[in-house]
Amino acid sequence: MEVVEPDMEEYGAPYLFDRASEYFDDNKQLKLYYTESRMNLTCDFLDNPIGHLCVVDDKGHSDILEFYNDEFMHIPTGNLEYLLVDTSNLSGFKDILSNTSGPTWIKTYADRNHAVLDLVKSEPILEKSLRELSLKHIGKDLTLYTEYIGNIIVERHHPEIRWIGFRGSRLNNQDGIILETGFRTAGRPDLNLEICSFEQEDCVTADTSIDIPASGFLQHITLPTSSQNSIVKVFDGDGTLIYYSPLSSFVKAINVEISVPSRKVGPIQYTDNKGNLVITQGSQKWSLETMKIGETRSKPDHYYSEGHKQREVYDHEKNGEFVFFDGDLATREANRKRAIQIVGKYLSGARTRCYICDDFFGARDFETFVLPIKFEDVEVRIINDKEHCRQECRKPLAEIIGKYNHSLGREKVICRCLKGDKSVLHDRIIVADDTVYAVGASFNELGRRASVMYKVPHYAGLRIISTIENWWGNSAISEDIRDCISD
Numbered sequence: 001m002e003v004v005e006p007d008m009e010e011y012g013a014p015y016l017f018d019r020a021s022e023y024f025d026d027n028k029q030l031k032l033y034y035t036e037s038r039m040n041l042t043c044d045f046l047d048n049p050i051g052h053l054c055v056v057d058d059k060g061h062s063d064i065l066e067f068y069n070d071e072f073m074h075i076p077t078g079n080l081e082y083l084l085v086d087t088s089n090l091s092g093f094k095d096i097l098s099n100t101s102g103p104t105w106i107k108t109y110a111d112r113n114h115a116v117l118d119l120v121k122s123e124p125i126l127e128k129s130l131r132e133l134s135l136k137h138i139g140k141d142l143t144l145y146t147e148y149i150g151n152i153i154v155e156r157h158h159p160e161i162r163w164i165g166f167r168g169s170r171l172n173n174q175d176g177i178i179l180e181t182g183f184r185t186a187g188r189p190d191l192n193l194e195i196c197s198f199e200q201e202d203c204v205t206a207d208t209s210i211d212i213p214a215s216g217f218l219q220h221i222t223l224p225t226s227s228q229n230s231i232v233k234v235f236d237g238d239g240t241l242i243y244y245s246p247l248s249s250f251v252k253a254i255n256v257e258i259s260v261p262s263r264k265v266g267p268i269q270y271t272d273n274k275g276n277l278v279i280t281q282g283s284q285k286w287s288l289e290t291m292k293i294g295e296t297r298s299k300p301d302h303y304y305s306e307g308h309k310q311r312e313v314y315d316h317e318k319n320g321e322f323v324f325f326d327g328d329l330a331t332r333e334a335n336r337k338r339a340i341q342i343v344g345k346y347l348s349g350a351r352t353r354c355y356i357c358d359d360f361f362g363a364r365d366f367e368t369f370v371l372p373i374k375f376e377d378v379e380v381r382i383i384n385d386k387e388h389c390r391q392e393c394r395k396p397l398a399e400i401i402g403k404y405n406h407s408l409g410r411e412k413v414i415c416r417c418l419k420g421d422k423s424v425l426h427d428r429i430i431v432a433d434d435t436v437y438a439v440g441a442s443f444n445e446l447g448r449r450a451s452v453m454y455k456v457p458h459y460a461g462l463r464i465i466s467t468i469e470n471w472w473g474n475s476a477i478s479e480d481i482r483d484c485i486s487d
């Protein structure tokens with residue numbers, strides 16, 4: 001729920017009521033809708049939303065909304081208390097609220113027993129419908145924001161100030177800050193600034209009242225002390241805190257480690273697997289002395305502290321930047337399917353060429369990973385190992401490659417086998433244009449055992465590509481699979 005100020009014309013859109021494309025059967029009597037409408041925010045609602053949320057439709061009719069959950073927890077606890085949103089933070093609350101850079105406050109009524117979240121998780125169609133409607137209308141997949149499902153969030157803005165921003169500056173050898181503000185009203189309210197010590201926030205190092213001549217005006221405010229390592233607090237004429245942000249970050253603690261030689265270990269004698277006596281070299285051991293200068297300030301626990309971390313993991317997996325498979329026997333086949341989909345996404349991201357490097361790559365792998373590649377003009381280069389991929393493996397692979405190229409009418413897939421008794425290749429590597437991915441498990445065990453897949457940093461990836469291209473183009477290192485098949 002957003003409290004609308006008079007100048008917010010974008011909210012003049014007509015009443016909106018939309019339904020999800022998928023429904024439950026009539027016996028369950030559950031259907032999901034998305035609505036944008038006017039609501040009456042009353043004192044009774046602020047005290048307890050249940051039974052007091054009145055919605056007005058496009059014809060002016062009002063209805064009281066009923067809630068699936070039966071108890072809300074107030075955050076903050078007071079009925080008329082709100083939390084000031086940190087506008088510099090792009091995660092958490094700020095990530096799902098309206099786009100604003102001005103003073104914004106929120107109050108949350110949290111589903112204490114997670115009744116709505118439990119319902120969503122128990123009904124796959126409901127979860128799918130929620131994802132569909134939220135992406136369509138607000139551009140966010142709310143199924144990822146589980147800590148907000150079932151909650152009511154009331155958002156209100158400052159009635160006079162549209163936006164506000166600061167940055168540290170130095171002008172004419174004087175420390176200060178640059179202030180920029182925008183207003184909703186013709187009047188220009190006085191603002192009071194407090195510059196406080198970062199380490200001791202109640203220690204005010206500068207306190208000034210300023211007059212803003214025009215909306216959007218850039219103003220340099222000279223400070224009696226350095227703005228470095230300070231916090232700026234802005235209060236309106238009523239003494240309400242409307243802005244709070246550090247002007248800069250700095251090192252608050254330093255960990256010092258000192259290595260000190262302690263003892264020597266060895267030489268050690270042991271018998272190897274052939275019965276030979278082996279004597280190792282001696283090894284110098286060191287003890288580690290640590291010392292911390294300064295203090296680390298930890299952030300307090302928050303009701304929503306875990307949500308952003310979980311979404312970060314999900315985003316990494318969704319983008320294929322880092323995916324971990326835990327090897328759980330109960331989910332190994334589902335993980336196998338997901339792993340194949342991720343590798344397929346890597347390869348289908350190629351537009352010009354891709355490399356698939358796996359010592360054991362065979363015909364079954366071709367069927368799983370090459371056939372689904374989306375674009376026909378992509379040149380696919382497969383590198384396996386002649387020693388590991390033996391004759392009985394190479395022949396069917398060469399056959400399926402030949403027939404695939406014939407069906408395309410041109411040679412778009414080529415395989416070369418690495419020479420030598422021991423392959424230079426160990427890990428599985430996938431290249432899609434100039435993007436490199438490392439795959440820990442062999443393709444036939446992909447997803448079934450504990451392993452990781454991850455995107456290699458760009459410039460490190462270019463180095464890998466250079467090495468692979470050397471393998472490919474050097475006949476002393478590799479040869480065409482057709483040249484190493486005997487009749």
